Amino acid sequence: MAPNETEDSTGAAQADDELRAERRRKAARYVVPVAVVGVAAATIGLVPALADSGDPDLPKITAQELINKIAKSDVQQLSGTVKISTDLGLPDLGGLESGLLSGAAQGGGDGSSADPSAKLTELASGTHTLRVAADGPEKQKVSLLESGAEYSLIHNGTDVWGYDSKSNEVYHSTAAGSGKADRHETPATPKDFADEVLKSVDDTTSVKVDGTAQVAGRDAYRLVIKPKQSGTTVGAISIAVDARTGTPLKFTLTPSSGGAAVVDAGYTQVSFSEPAASTFDFTPPKGAKVTEAQKGDKGDGITRAPGRSTPGQSAPQELGKNGFDVLGEGWNAIAVIDSGDKGGLPSGSASGGGDLGGFLGSLGDPVSGKFGKGTVFSTRLINALITDDGKVYVGAVDKAALVKAANAG
Template identity: 75%
Template sequence: MAPYESDEATAAAQDEDLHTGRRKAARYVVPVAVVGVAAATIGLVPALADSGDPDLPKITAQQLIDKIAKSDVQQLSGTVKITTDLGLPNLGGLESSLVSGAAQGGGDGSSADPESKLTELVSGTHTLRMATDGPDRQKLSLLESGAEYSLIHDGKDVWGYDSKSNEVYHGTAADSGKEHTAEPQATPKGFADEVLKSVDDTTSVTVDGTAQVAGRDAYKLLIKPKQSGTTVGAISIAVDAKTGMPLKFTLTPKSGGSAVLDAGFTQVSFARPAASTFDFTPPKGAKVTEDKAESKAPRQAPESGKGFAEGLKGSDVLGKGWTSIATFDTGAEGGMPSGSRGGDLDGFLGSLGDQVSGKFGKGTVFSTRLVNALITDDGKVYAGAVTKDTLVKAANEAK
């Protein structure tokens, strides 16, 4: 059971359960795929309020957890600002193109496909405009300089529109899964839902006062790992005092400095959005790509960067809690070779990592401020929100 602590009381919470790249393609995208891992592991880090500390009734951490769980907001509209700083080197746009290419692997190749477009959220600061009217109507817009990308779910139809390229993606949300709906996951609620699944006896959860976010009174829930060896410092979730919906989510690394992830509403309304919000007709002259596979079967993860990230979901897990490490075999002998063995690209990517050795043999560790990944020369991968030393130790013990 996890310890839930507040200024006045400590309560016990129920435990809850906490992507495989293949061949040479996986080796090329490892440094960037780590970003994909981070997007998954991010759900596995303290939030600053707008201003003011409202005077709210006392609440225990357990009661606040329950309030989040019972929250059932069906209608809302608002603006979310999201900043991600994984500490990746500036590759002059190479990282973005690699991520997009990885996400499009096996896909339709449309710039309006949400699987590729929304990967832009893995770095920098972005503004999202969102609206929800029940489970069958959502809209998420990514506002860019002079352009906008919108993902609209209206009943069975899912539309993606990239105004910059004037391309349209069309799929359906029926039967084959929710991955093509516009249900917003890159929001405070989406991140909070994931992190709360990770709370167990390796975690300390406390109420850390109150705040005001987007003009709303909120409680602050502070989550800290008890374990050493993790790169996660703390997670703070600002929870709307009235509805129980998370309004702000901030993850800071143990190494300190700016947040790795900061996502929060700058404006929010719980009134029902106008029905016209979810209307969409492809603009004249737009290129429309139909996702025909949608009505036949769920999409399969491509054998590339996305496969790397998706593989983590079904990989073997070593350790427990915040020091859990996903491990799998890429089947790529030679790991991440040097330039002399693998060409200029391999050499460049290899230079981004740290060479390590141990009982497991030799390998390269690729690091971000949150997620580290070790790929050994015999093709094994170890990844998690853990330190380099923790990865090496796990690889040695697995050997």
């Protein structure tokens, strides 16, 4: 204790810390629409790739032929290094935004720093380096490399392990069968993500082959997907496809507003050889705190948009299965969620002290219409309108589209 520091001041500081933590937890549920889909934008591109310079001379191929090549690709084994940069345009809140994202994604998780539903929210902003490996549907590993530390998520047969070397904590869940964990899955492969993107290809979408590229030393075709509809925040999706294997190697999503990519992720090195079997072995280190997944707690460790993995996927019936309504179609689809929280953003009394509602309101734009009043929270990709009657409208659409949907709803 410092010479002038008293026990009272220490207690007061702890109380302040606890109050701030409680406010962050309460705030988290009000930014779930933005946070969940924002994290989705980061995590769904875990294993695509960064392009090198050069445009290789490859045989001509049509968009449909390239789509077929992706569909027929059956790469089961790979390893490599991935770099992912995410710029959702989230405000700098001095660390609060990380707490909100983590709380929203964890959503009542088990409280371990090794829980992937909390840990992988770090990919929602900034630039990160990952090591990835896969050997069929039963063995995958993703390691997030940090300064002086590493976080690993390992799926091996019936076990899924998360390990945070910084805190020496371990998270463990067991598979429910068919290589699927009880609560957590390993991240989507490039082919998984490309398959989801290509589900959005309909009469609302333009698809073409736009030249070639060198990705991690491999020749690739560039497939470009663009919405035909106006009002969406999605500008274009570019997927670099390995010319030999048909494996998607690079994923870049740019917003309709222009500027830097929202997500630019990819291999800096990749191999399609079989990884060493020991890559997927894991035993909790001596002295590590091990947390077992809560029984009956279903859901993915990788947070995806409700009912659909990709902006533009026209599947309102899937949203309906998950308890959501959907307005519109294609890239303009808007999920409608009844949060049950009447009165809009939390007030001081609801947040345990302080004007949390005013704070969150300052991050959004007040709007009004036939629906009443509400607040729009925006990122460069996903916008969400929270109305005073507890409804949430969220989608990869602009603010005007959300207000129009709320008025119609």
